[in-house]
Amino acid sequence: MTILLAGLYGLLPLVQYLFLLFSTPFWEAIDAINYFMSVFAFYWILGNVLLGAKLPFLQKLLPYDKAIQWHILASIGILFYIPFHGAIKIFSGYWITASSWILLGLFLGGGILSMVWVRTKLFGFIQDIAHKWNIKALKSYDILKLAHYLFFISLASVMLIHVREAGVIDFVHPVSRVLWYGPYALVMGLWVYSKVRWLFLPKVKIVSIEKKKSLYHIKMEKPKSFRYKAGQFGFYQILKKGFPREVHPFSFLSEPQSDHLEIGVKELGDFTSKISKLVPGDIIRINGSYGAFFPKKNQNICYIGSGIGIVPVVSLLQNELAKDIPVPSLAFLSVQSQEELLYSEEIDELERKSEETRIYKLIYERDKSYFTKEYFEQHIDSPSHYHYYLCSSPLVRKIVIKILNQMGVKNSHIHFENFAF
Structure with a gap:
């Protein structure tokens, strides 16, 4: 680089x-x-x-x-x-x-x-x-x-x-x-x-689309030659009348060994507000994969995902489950409602399968709380020993980084992809 x-x-x-x-x-x-x-x-x-x-x-x-x-x-x-x-x-x-x-x-x-x-x-x-x-x-x-x-x-x-x-x-x-x-x-x-x-980029059909509050869970066919890493994202162009021809980036929700491609899309702007018009059978063109939101080897890992930012974190956690040899890690997921916690059962299965994997979920409708310094201190022993992979809105990211710094974590141990300036 x-x-x-x-x-x-x-x-x-x-x-x-x-x-x-x-x-x-x-x-x-x-x-x-x-x-x-x-x-x-x-x-x-x-x-x-x-x-x-x-x-x-x-x-x-x-x-x-x-x-x-x-x-x-x-x-x-x-x-x-x-x-x-x-x-x-x-x-x-x-x-x-x-x-x-x-x-x-x-x-x-x-x-x-x-x-x-x-x-x-x-x-x-x-x-x-x-x-x-x-x-x-x-x-x-x-x-x-x-x-x-x-x-x-x-x-x-x-x-x-x-x-x-x-x-x-x-x-x-x-x-x-x-x-x-x-x-x-x-x-x-x-x-x-x-x-x-x-x-010549691959075109795939939508297999299913499910709305969970303001979040859409979209499952697509997976081209045989398509490769990506958990935590990465692709660019998508919807080939349907009424949709703009421009491409938009979305993180992979599925893990690389899956037979399908899955993404999570939050209804936020002009483009995503049209997602409700999609139906199974519609065609999407994919360009990927991109991004470097995945851990290096030999790291103590702590994932932190908030809102739609849980999508790449869930992909990374599912990838650990698919490997059958989960890596010792911590994960913190924060969403507004239970419905927005994608793959909740699979996440629970990962935690049951690995004694060294601990996953903490904050659901605002239930817990009436967001990430705080006290919350992290309660669940993270020796904060400076971890590398933190953070995916959230810029505002939440700023708050979490400040908290981690106060807990003695160096900026070099905090990893995120910044698409807002």
């Missing part, structure tokens, strides 16, 4: 910049800074396109939640680099080419659409303004997500044209030319491959 990030976002643009630095007879300090930012912006845009292609082999190098985090950090850098470059050129009296204006328009339009799509603390007011206009497209998660990705594809292409028009490629070393065109061709080729690959 570190090598991938260093190469894609650091080493490659740095080498390119050095070629540019020693091949060019100009340069005042402001020019050096300007071209430094421009070169890095180009490669960071390409990196974001690659991370957005959803290719499983990349996730082996960089888990998907880390890819999202780096995508956001790189985007913040790009938001700074491109305006800086444009301002320097304008105030220096350079002729502004057509590609420059297109680049500026893409940058401003795509940046605004991105902030309408993903709400941030700093620019949340932009989403509020857009929603007041009551334009359907600006409220559609799927449309905004597609526009966001096409924005980066277009931005990378126009930026290469802009670099070519500026004459930068003409006077550099031949290796430098390869470093301009090669990564662009490679990334765009992988993007095309991701689209072609999508056509």
